[in-house]
Amino acid sequence: QKEVEQDPGPLSVPEGAIVSLNCTYSNSAFQYFMWYRQYSRKGPELLMYTYSSGNKEDGRFTAQVDKSSKYISLFIRDSQPSDSATYLCASFSGGYNKLIFGAGTRLAVHP
Amino acid sequence: SAVISQKPSRDICQRGTSLTIQCQVDSQVTMMFWYRQQPGQSLTLIATANQGSEATYESGFVIDKFPISRPNLTFSTLTVSNMSPEDSSIYLCSVRLTYDRIGSYEQYFGPGTRLTVT
Numbered sequence: 473q474k475e476v477e478q479d480p481g482p483l484s485v486p487e488g489a490i491v492s493l494n495c496t497y498s499n500s501a502f503q504y505f506m507w508y509r510q511y512s513r514k515g516p517e518l519l520m521y522t523y524s525s526g527n528k529e530d531g532r533f534t535a536q537v538d539k540s541s542k543y544i545s546l547f548i549r550d551s552q553p554s555d556s557a558t559y560l561c562a563s564f565s566g567g568y569n570k571l572i573f574g575a576g577t578r579l580a581v582h583p
Numbered sequence: 584s585a586v587i588s589q590k591p592s593r594d595i596c597q598r599g600t601s602l603t604i605q606c607q608v609d610s611q612v613t614m615m616f617w618y619r620q621q622p623g624q625s626l627t628l629i630a631t632a633n634q635g636s637e638a639t640y641e642s643g644f645v646i647d648k649f650p651i652s653r654p655n656l657t658f659s660t661l662t663v664s665n666m667s668p669e670d671s672s673i674y675l676c677s678v679r680l681t682y683d684r685i686g687s688y689e690q691y692f693g694p695g696t697r698l699t700v701t
Contacts, residue, residue, distance in 0.1 A: 504688055506689075506690065508692075513697070514694060514695070515675055515692040515693050515694045516626070518584075518689060518690065518692075521688075521689055523687065560625060560626070562690075564688075566688060568614065568631070568633075570628050570631065571616075571628075571679075571690055573625045573626045574625065575624075575625045576625050
């Protein structure tokens with residue numbers, strides 16, 4: 473079993489839709505949860521970062537962590553074609569431990 | 584945040600040669616990492632290059648193939664040695680920033696080096 477599982481998609485939605493991207497993880501020690509956005513032929517860009525359980529909102533993006541079910545979510549409201557990218561969830565337990573990535577979900581928002 | 588630059592941005596190399604990739608960060612960081620991303624795949628950690636210590640390699644990666652230097656807190660190099668077509672990939676430099684005493688962490692990535700081996 474992979475430590476971080478993510479459905480690779482692809483996911484195709486119309487412009488303006490609410491997008492829900494999800495990951496599960498298996499390591500109870502994970503405390504830090506990150507979402508990256510990666511456009512084609514670019515490096516991953518840190519989008520959202522949360523510590524422990526709860527929600528964090530930044531503009532149209534909301535990151536949610538449920539440690540009881542080991543579930544990580546990223547919601548995108550009013551999705552735009554410019555949101556079309558691959559979204560990677562990642563987690564680690566802190567310190568010098570390595571960041572573990574999910575497979576990445578490819579999202580396409582069509583006009 | 585951190586601004587990371589990599590050189591070269593892309594290269595086409597012949598089998599059997601070596602390529603050194605440079606990574607420059609705009610601030611001093613302790614933790615620096617090198618990743619590989621093969622087409623359509625997620626990121627795979629090659630090694631951790633903390634300043635002042637030898638690089639730590641992940642399973643499947645060895646120092647003879649991927650030697651790393653970390654001469655200071657803002658710079659690192661990764662060499663891909665004796666290349667074969669299987670080494671064709673994107674190589675990414677990454678740094679982890681630590682904030683305050685409870686250890687808030689953020690990890691940032693460079694733009695990547697796209698390597699093609701013929």
